[in-house]
Amino acid sequence: MKIPKSIRQAIKDKLATxxxxxxxxxxxxxxxxxxxxxxxxxxxxxxxxxxAKEGEIKSVEISKNGINRHGNARVRCEYIAxxxxxxxxx
Numbered sequence: 001m002k003i004p005k006s007i008r009q010a011i012k013d014k015l016a017t018x019x020x021x022x023x024x025x026x027x028x029x030x031x032x033x034x035x036x037x038x039x040x041x042x043x044x045x046x047x048x049x050x051x052a053k054e055g056e057i058k059s060v061e062i063s064k065n066g067i068n069r070h071g072n073a074r075v076r077c078e079y080i081a082x083x084x085x086x087x088x089x090x
Contacts, residue, residue, distance in 0.1 A: 001046075003047055004037060006035055006037070007031060007035060007037055007039070007047065008051070010030070010031045010034050010035055011027060011031060011047070012056070012081070013034075014031065015027070015081040016081050018080075021060045021062070021080040022078055023078045024041045024042070024045040024048055025041040025044075027048065027079065028041045028044035048077075048079050049077075051079075052079065055082070056082065057079050057080065057081060058080050058081070058082050060077065060078050060079065061075045061077055062075075062076045062077065062078050063075070063076045064076075
């Protein structure tokens, strides 16, 4: 899935204005108010994970909440801009 440039830029703008990590729900609300594209927090989470994998934003693990049936750890993530220090979250 290709992420539209307007959504990508709106996410970066929101994260650039904040010093603390933000969850997918908060980012979805901010992007939905600024864009014509409406995304649910679950859809926004998918987009944020893809942007974090590409290196455009940074993922911060907030807490661990068990393991899935495949044995991989489940973690709760929030996201922050690349240039911001993430020690505030911990």
